[in-house]
Amino acid sequence: MWIYEKKLQYPVRVSTCNPKLAKYLIEQYGGADGELAAALRYLNQRYSIPDKVIGLLTDIGTEELAHLEMIATMVYKLTKDATPEQLKEAGLDAHYVNHDRALFYHNAAGVPWTATYIQAKGDPIADLYEDIAAEEKARATYQWIINMSDDPDLNDGLRFLREREIIHAQRFREAVEILKEERDRKKFF
Amino acid sequence: MKQMPKEYYELLEKLQAVDFALVELTLYLDTHPNDYQAIQQFNQLAQQRKHLKKQYETAYGPLQQYGNSYSNYPWNWNDTPWPWQV
């Protein structure tokens, strides 16, 4: 089971109300390489992966849920004081018409999240390579958003998230090596 | 947004810092289960974390529920601020 903790993993601050940045950030909320996709991908793969990497998938999957909450907090803080006029200027008019200021799992272009964003091949190496690629894509997306953002407070949180993707990719690479070692050992004995 | 005292942010960030080290060590140990020094560091931080949690909850209320934290009277789990409100 999971137990919620009433705090963010890392402080989230924003300098000003800026719905345009929120529009970009939604990519990491409900996009293909976003935090929801990441959490659901790893937590779903756990059940059929070899025992040696179940712990890692559980722990990274859980950390992704904490990142999802950080992204939600960023979007919330960037939009909560925006007028409908400001939302319209930021290109969030269609979002506003459908959801007001509520968050929704869609990408920066407004395409709703879909389970086809995540893979589960049942082949441990294939699944872990998919996870490594997903982390690298998420890292790149964070970099693109940082490049688009002029909010130093927001960027501090985004840099934290970008660094986490690097660590996750690293740990998944080690998991691949652990499984390969195990496979090779079985061949010899 | 609820205005919280400076001490709140200081204590919260202290807790976040220790918890971050614990998350980082957890993932590391998931792929390096035989690193004795890392496990020692993990257990030390886990103990430090226990103290910080107690300190934080005494001042600002429960971090977790379902019985993982104590409750004041009246039930204070619902009290603001929630994490996105600070």
Ligand SMILES: [Fe+2]
């Ligand atoms: Fe990640």
